[in-house]
Amino acid sequence: MSDDDNSPISARTAKQLFAALKSAPALVLAVSGGPDSVALMWLAARWRRSLARGPLLTVVTVDHGLRPEAAREAREVKRLAAELGLPHRTLRWRGVKPKTGLPAAAREARYRLLAEAARKAGASHVLTAHTRDDQAETLLMRMLRGSGLAGLSAMAGLTERDGVVLTRPLLDVPKSQLVATLRRAKIGFAEDPTNRDTAFTRPRLRALLPQLAAEGGDVRSLARLAGRLARANAAVEVLTDGAERFLRLRxxxxxxxxxxxxxxxxxxxxxxxxxxxxxxxxxxxxxxxxxxxxxxxxxxxxxxxxxxxxxxxxxxxxxxxxxxxxxxxxxxxxxxxxxxxxxxxxxxxxxxxxxxx
Incomplete structure (x- = not known):
């Protein structure tokens, strides 16, 4: 990113973020109502208006049924999507929720619902608003769990899931830039209290980031490490492909x-x-x-x-x-x-x- 980490994202930078998606037939934007996903929606809508022809955008909000505020937040996303000229759907995760492993189960349900929405909309990609901060936190979580090289590569910019491509165009963008972008545009957003709930691992690690930054392990450094590990992992995958061919020849x-x-x-x-x-x-x-x-x-x-x-x-x-x-x-x-x-x-x-x- 060429923009300063605390400055709003320029139209030129936004165009670069979404450039690879210009020829897609349709895109689904996963928007919860938090600052990251609301910024994704606003940036994507601005980018789409700049094109003579471009993909159809559909906004989807998943209500996990875990917080009473979620329904109101979904309505607010719908209102903002309408202002931006974008259709909106709210999908609900129904059924009994597990007593353990709730974040992972909610994530699986969310991606399943988003993939279903993409197929119905004729969309080739689902865009999520994962940021550089999310990448750093994911790396820390996987380090503590003893993940291998593939896991330490953290999140990829593109992954295939259920026949749909998950795309993370903001993966190298700091959260601070997204917040600055919304403030410049005078757009409000919700704050999910579970993001600060220390009953979960990610918020506990997030609270440690300032101390790690003081020792040189800031978000930018951690995300850069994840990128380098992803590069090494891709090289080992190529070696493994070659080794499998060698074994077949033998x-x-x-x-x-x-x-x-x-x-x-x-x-x-x-x-x-x-x-x-x-x-x-x-x-x-x-x-x-x-x-x-x-x-x-x-x-x-x-x-x-x-x-x-x-x-x-x-x-x-x-x-x-x-x-x-x-x-x-x-x-x-x-x-x-x-x-x-x-x-x-x-x-x-x-x-x-x-x-x-």
Missing amino acids: DRDDAPHGPAARSFEARAFAGLPEEVRLRILLRAIDALGHEGPAELGKVETLLSALDQALAAGPRAAANGRAILKQTLAGALISLAGGRISITPAPARRSRRDFKGG
Whole structure:
């Protein structure tokens, strides 16, 4: 961003933010009523008016049914959308809410509803208002949870979900700029009290950011780190693609193939870098298992067991007897005859099965 972090976003900068979306048929804007999403709506509407032809914009607000103020905030978003000449829909997350893991469940419900709205509107993309601040907080959360390189890459600018592309055009924009933009335009916005509720992890980490900034770990530095990790992660993904092609070339003609099995020479696999081997296993387990996605820590344990089995059991591996057989995330992983094979695991038998129905 060339604009100062505390200055309103200029029309020129806004044009750059949305330039890649100019040829999209229609876009859905996810707007909750908070400053970030209201700024997204205002900037997108201004950008769209500057085009002779451009995508149709539809504003969607998701009411999670968790706060009594949410309905009023949705009505306010609808009013502002109408002033900007944009159609608006409010979608509600209905049903029983979980007692634990509520933020994650609400996020899943929100994205599901937004994807449904996009399909109905004929939109190719859903735009969310995640900012540089959100990126820094996400990186911190994942660091504390011990995420791998892919997780530490934090949020991507573009991700596909349920046949719709999630787009985060403001990911390199500080929240302070969005607030300054709304103040310059004299546009009001709501403040979600859950953003300050220390019962949740993200608000607790947000409160620590000033202390981290004093030590040099400000939002800009953390977001830059996430970007560098994303760059490294993309490079490892390319290496993993190449390693999978290498293993297929080394495959025997009589090895099991097809969508129901993956198999490769154990020794060729063992010669690959550890991170690449982990990703190959993750991909195979997630593709063939029926209880995924697999947890990184459990795949790390599996890889360690495979390495130990290869080191300790060359004779057993040579005579075809399985020296390792393990299920993980609904996939069956075995080492036998010098090969590693991943297939779908048999379905778990319920207690009713054992009782004869």
